[in-house]
Amino acid sequence: DGGITQSPKYLFRKEGQNVTLSCEQNLNHDAMYWYRQDPGQGLRLIYYSQIVNDFQKGDIAEGYSVSREKKESFPLTVTSAQKNPTAFYLCASSTRLAGFRTDTQYFGPGTRLTVL
Amino acid sequence: AQRVTQPEKLLSVFKGAPVELKCNYSYSGSPELFWYVQYSRQRLQLLLRHISRESIKGFTADLNKGETSFHLKKPFAQEEDSAMYYCAPQTGANNLFFGTGTRLTVIP
Numbered sequence: 001d002g003g004i005t006q007s008p009k010y011l012f013r014k015e016g017q018n019v020t021l022s023c024e025q026n027l028n029h030d031a032m033y034w035y036r037q038d039p040g041q042g043l044r045l046i047y048y049s050q051i052v053n054d055f056q057k058g059d060i061a062e063g064y065s066v067s068r069e070k071k072e073s074f075p076l077t078v079t080s081a082q083k084n085p086t087a088f089y090l091c092a093s094s095t096r097l098a099g100f101r102t103d104t105q106y107f108g109p110g111t112r113l114t115v116l
Numbered sequence: 117a118q119r120v121t122q123p124e125k126l127l128s129v130f131k132g133a134p135v136e137l138k139c140n141y142s143y144s145g146s147p148e149l150f151w152y153v154q155y156s157r158q159r160l161q162l163l164l165r166h167i168s169r170e171s172i173k174g175f176t177a178d179l180n181k182g183e184t185s186f187h188l189k190k191p192f193a194q195e196e197d198s199a200m201y202y203c204a205p206q207t208g209a210n211n212l213f214f215g216t217g218t219r220l221t222v223i224p
Contacts, residue, residue: 102148110159
């Protein structure tokens with residue numbers, strides 16, 4: 001289970017503060033993803049990156065930012081512009097396939113963010 | 117527009133009974149189809165994918181292109197199958213969609 005890690009497990013933030021969630025993988029995967037999981041809504045894609053120094057917005061990118069300076073790392077910053085940041089955040093990684101195909105995603109244990 | 121539908125949020129079956137978790141999707145083209153599972157206190161993980169045409173833990177999933185469905189089935193449910201199941205039709209890195217999930221409870 002150590003292939004993809006997220007820290008911290010629980011995070012508390014005051015309104016108006018930015019906070020960064022960590023995601024690291026040692027699976028040598030090119031592609032990494034951030035999802036948000038809310039009760040009754042499944043997983044929704046925030047950002048994804050298919051290669052170092054490149055990333056794309058997902059369905060709900062507003063109020064979030066990411067960076068991909070290293071293959072192993074894909075941190076997510078929840079900014080004060082995110083109107084409803086309290087949620088469970090999941091990071092995933094996968095190999096990158098040619099064309100528009102996707103491969104199996106491997107998920108981290110998640111970070112639960114609570115805004116006080 | 118909703119791209120993937122799992123109509124049952126909760127599903128309970130008795131041990132040994134057949135189980136079917138429904139998934140319908142709306143895409144043009146041919147998505148890759150996955151089922152992911154989350155057991156209690158474990159992380160989300162792949163259960164099976166259509167392209168592999170495997171049976172994992174007794175589960176199978178048949179793609180019905182006419183109905184655009186990818187229902188997950190098992191002939192005899194076991195207690196250890198109790199978990200949250202997500203259907204995930206995906207057409208590329210920019211089109212990764214997960215259903216809202218079905219929580220399966222197998223009653224002893």
